[in-house]
Amino acid sequence: MRFDCVIIGGGLAGLTAGLKLQSKGLDTAIVSTGQNALHFFSGSFASMQEAPAEIIELFSAAGIKLHYEKGVRLMPLGTFRDAELSLEDIELFKAPKFAKKALVVNLSGFHDFFASFLAEGLEKQGISCQIRSINFPELEALAKSPSEMRSVQIARIMDRITDKVIREVRMLLSDEDAVVLPQVFGLQDSAVIEQLRKGIPVRVVFAGTLPPSVPGIRTQMLLKRRYEALGGTFMASDEVLKAHLYEGRVHSIATRNLDNHFIEADNFILATGGYFSKGLRSNPFGISEPIFGLDVRFDENRSAWYNPSFAADQPYMKYGVVTDASLHALREGKALENVFAIGSILGGTRPELGTGAGLAIRSALEASNQILNIK
Ligand SMILES: Cc1cc2nc3c(=O)[nH]c(=O)nc-3n(C[C@H](O)[C@H](O)[C@H](O)COP(=O)(O)OP(=O)(O)OC[C@H]3O[C@@H](n4cnc5c(N)ncnc54)[C@H](O)[C@@H]3O)c2cc1C
Numbered sequence: 106m107r108f109d110c111v112i113i114g115g116g117l118a119g120l121t122a123g124l125k126l127q128s129k130g131l132d133t134a135i136v137s138t139g140q141n142a143l144h145f146f147s148g149s150f151a152s153m154q155e156a157p158a159e160i161i162e163l164f165s166a167a168g169i170k171l172h173y174e175k176g177v178r179l180m181p182l183g184t185f186r187d188a189e190l191s192l193e194d195i196e197l198f199k200a201p202k203f204a205k206k207a208l209v210v211n212l213s214g215f216h217d218f219f220a221s222f223l224a225e226g227l228e229k230q231g232i233s234c235q236i237r238s239i240n241f242p243e244l245e246a247l248a249k250s251p252s253e254m255r256s257v258q259i260a261r262i263m264d265r266i267t268d269k270v271i272r273e274v275r276m277l278l279s280d281e282d283a284v285v286l287p288q289v290f291g292l293q294d295s296a297v298i299e300q301l302r303k304g305i306p307v308r309v310v311f312a313g314t315l316p317p318s319v320p321g322i323r324t325q326m327l328l329k330r331r332y333e334a335l336g337g338t339f340m341a342s343d344e345v346l347k348a349h350l351y352e353g354r355v356h357s358i359a360t361r362n363l364d365n366h367f368i369e370a371d372n373f374i375l376a377t378g379g380y381f382s383k384g385l386r387s388n389p390f391g392i393s394e395p396i397f398g399l400d401v402r403f404d405e406n407r408s409a410w411y412n413p414s415f416a417a418d419q420p421y422m423k424y425g426v427v428t429d430a431s432l433h434a435l436r437e438g439k440a441l442e443n444v445f446a447i448g449s450i451l452g453g454t455r456p457e458l459g460t461g462a463g464l465a466i467r468s469a470l471e472a473s474n475q476i477l478n479i480k
Pocket residue numbers: 113114115116117118119136137138139140141142143145146147148149150151152343344345346376377378379381382383384396447448449450460461462463465
């Protein structure tokens with residue numbers, strides 16, 4: 106099997122690179138083990154330092170509507186956080202006091218949404234709050250088992266009964282000027298979000314639930330669908346085990362499912378994430394990157410990895426694989442000519458490219474540009 110470019114990891118970084126390269130006519134493949142950080146996504150992309158016109162266009166072609174403005178967003182526990190680029194589900198406010206009176210609506214039997222914390226947080230901002238629950242008979246079968254009464258399973262049902270949800274919420278409204286709903290809508294596409302906003306005559310704000318994140322899963326699904334529609338090959342549930350290197354270049358990779366059938370490519374993009382996705386591995390003696398054996402920046406003094414203050418920025422989150430200015434990954438101090446590292450595997454080694462999801466996107470676009478210039 107041979108491709109122009111093989112991307113290892115199908116999270117936000119890998120999918121963004123795949124979309125960009127595939128849309129420019131390259132023949133690419135993404136190999137991905139499984140769950141990624143999008144399954145926990147809040148809906149807002151952390152800073153990426155630059156106006157994201159290209160990404161808005163790329164995502165819009167996949168059916169994902171983004172909006173870019175500076176503001177604050179409501180967090181799942183009723184606090185507020187600065188945000189910029191966000192999915193359309195996420196409302197950004199000029200200030201936390203976004204309404205005079207709000208109605209927080211939960212679904213009976215759903216414990217993964219923190220209505221009372223939300224109400225308390227809103228009250229602190231001077232927004233007077235009421236909490237109400239709606240009992241939908243359609244959810245009764247799920248409600249019998251707490252493990253079934255989860256965001257994604259609920260969203261599958263809610264998306265089928267959106268008109269009924271609108272009717273029920275309207276009946277609960279009195280003089281409120283905002284409604285806060287759990288993020289359990291729009292699993293397949295965001296049309297349901299628009300429908301709710303049109304049908305409910307006051308401001309509709311969606312607040313996060315416990316994972317999995319419904320908007321995050323939708324984002325992952327739509328990106329993957331668009332990637333495949335452009336002709337990309339997505340190898341799901343496979344794991345890249347090792348790479349074959351010769352004179353500073355990688356020729357092929359081996360995966361768990363393909364046994365001795367190696368995948369060859371002109372370029373490789375490493376987008377395997379941080380510790381969470383096992384892109385980086387740590388043990389008491391150090392931190393390593395398991396596929397290529399890349400150089401990883403970390404403090405040799407183990408006790409410097411952690412800040413004893415739990416809430417402080419943790420130094421270990423800044424560690425990551427080392428690259429040159431063009432995002433070529435370094436191995437034994439030398440840049441591998443055709444291997445680029447992107448996304449959270451970079452940790453804090455490239456702060457100029459942003460943080461969190463911003464870093465994933467910016468680094469994916471940068472590495473793709475490098476590859477496209479080479480071609
Ligand atoms: C729980 C959590 C929540 C977050 N929420 C936000 C947020 O709301 N906003 C924000 O800005 N940032 C958030 N972040 C930061 C996050 O790092 C980025 O948002 C971004 O999604 C990371 O994307 P990524 O593609 O680099 O890595 P990941 O999303 O981690 O994806 C890496 C992928 O590579 C695969 N993989 C790993 N090893 C292999 C292998 N050997 N072979 C094949 N595949 C492999 C993994 O299975 C995974 O699918 C969050 C991070 C975490 C951990």
